[in-house]
Amino acid sequence: MIFMGHSAPAPTSTHRKLVIVVLGLAALITTMLCAFALPSLHSGPHHVPIGVTGTQQAAQDLQRTLDSDTWDVDVYASTSELKAAIEDQDVVGGLALQPGKLDVYTATAGAPSATGAVTALGDTLAADRHVAATVHDLVPFTADDPRGSGLTAALMPMIFGGIFPALILSGVFPGHRGLRTRLAGAVLFSLVAGVAVAAVLQFATHSIGGDYWMNAFGVVLGMTAMSTTLLGLQALLRMGGFAFGGALMMLLGNPLSGLATGPHWLPSGWATLGQLLPPGAAGSLLRTNAFFDGATAGFPALVLTGWIILGVALALIADRRGRRSPQAPSESVVVRQSTPADPQPAPVASGR
Template sequence: MDQQADTAGPATGQGRKLTVVVVGLAAVVVAMLCAFALPAINSGPHGLPAGVTGPQQSTTAVSEALRGDAWDVTVYDDEAGLKAAVQDREVMGGIALAPGRVTAYTATAGGPQAAAALSSAATAIAGQQQADVTVTDLKPFTEDDPKGAGFASATLPIIFGGMFPAVILSRLFTGHSGLRLRLTGGIAFALVAGFAVTAFLQYGTGSLDGDYLLTSLGMSLGMAALVTTLLGLESLIGMAGFGLGAVVIMLLGNPLSGFASGPHWLPDGWATLGQLLPPGAAGSLLRANAFFDGTGAGAAVLTLAGWVVFGLALMLVADRRGARAAVPRPASTG
């Protein structure tokens, strides 16, 4: 009887462990589904900044028609002011009204879905007024990549450009003695990879159209924000820390980044969170540098720099903790 009880004990423990693992993995899968499905289901214009100009009666009617959670309408004095606002990223696009004519000014590179929604709104207004409609794209994607496929694909090199070097460097240069080598390797990789990825997208596929040096530095900063944060978490907590960081990046940072659509295509709270995480900030910085001559890049730069500082702070704490542990204790004289 005792032998049977001893055998049943470990078996029961193993069964419980297996149950916990199965339930935990299922929970992770459901969490992944929620993270990717919910933003897609709830996507659409949310407080999308748009401009309108024209006769006061017409602009008032359009502003009333677009009033709600979807649009944030600003009235401009003339078409020149509206076009400048679009190019300066004050608004995502705008509608100019004139007798017998409706013109939609869009910026597809700022967000293709927003440009399409604005074009549809202008077409509907023109139909109501029995006017001609014209769509002018002030900031399109490049001629070689008019749909922006190359730009949208940059999200994976940025994310995995932070994750892969962090885990590889952590395995190759272990312990306190390898901490500074991990940091040096991570920063060096971010610089090299940032310039290489930008060169491929700008000169290989023609997907980007901006100052190469500025765009490359922005790409490198995005990767550096990820790799330093992950290295810092791993140095301080171990692989559990790396796993935690990777989960946040993949389950929150990636789907909430608004990389392809722009942040205004997500609900307000989700969009704000996404822009505070490295993938979202990196996407906004790449968009600003590649298509808008750096306009609107300041917030993204500060966000990514903050993540770099956070990662460095974690590594500094880990370095000092490791240094204290390495100091030999004085021999007991008792």
């Protein structure tokens, strides 16, 4: 009898794996620190787009005065054009110079932190000109949630709505044979959970407005993007891929989403990266659908669709590779070999 099984890993292989795990965890913690700490340390207005209007000379003088790393200033021909630009999310706020007064226009629901900065800027300019400043919030949060707490809190359910299905479905339907079932389950879960989350935000907490089905579509698209990406990474790279995807969504995508402050409150590079990751794109899509009639929905929807395509593509690659790979051997195989030393069966004598 010869018993063939998996031998214990060589010490060199064990040490190599240990080093890889330790270095990977150290890199993960370092990335998490950078993602949370650096944007916070350098948070503030960074190239915040605002508009100004008034007499041509006054508006152009104000544009030259304010244009800097803090403000990107555009001049508008009239107050109505400035207000339309704010409602279309071309700018986050604006200043209208009028004889004897200064009107400050904001959109709190679009950029909560930048709104405070624009208001403070208007107060400073009004004091310098010895005129009164009047603030007009064109796009506020809802009356039941004036600080937008519900919108900010919605990001975590969307992130976990992408991580949990990928994790649970991988355990219930493991291996190559369960890959397509996992993908179908993730999409189905996103549909059900997205509709439910949007309903709670709109009808239970009254934190968002707008068209309910557009809001639900944004949440569904965000959850689908995260869950399919995680499933694709897990199918192709196993648990290492899942860990990388989870860190990407939670440790990098969450702090860089800008959902609580608006993306313009983060340093430019971090803000751009955050909007290209699923959490940031999902938050921006929900914001614009809920408060701006989908004025800038195209870009975040395109980003989320791209992540869905990436996740499905990774899963298809893993599926094709799984079909080509031979059947894995069992952990222990018993092989019977005949040797010359084996005793031969004795002949059976015939009875008479």
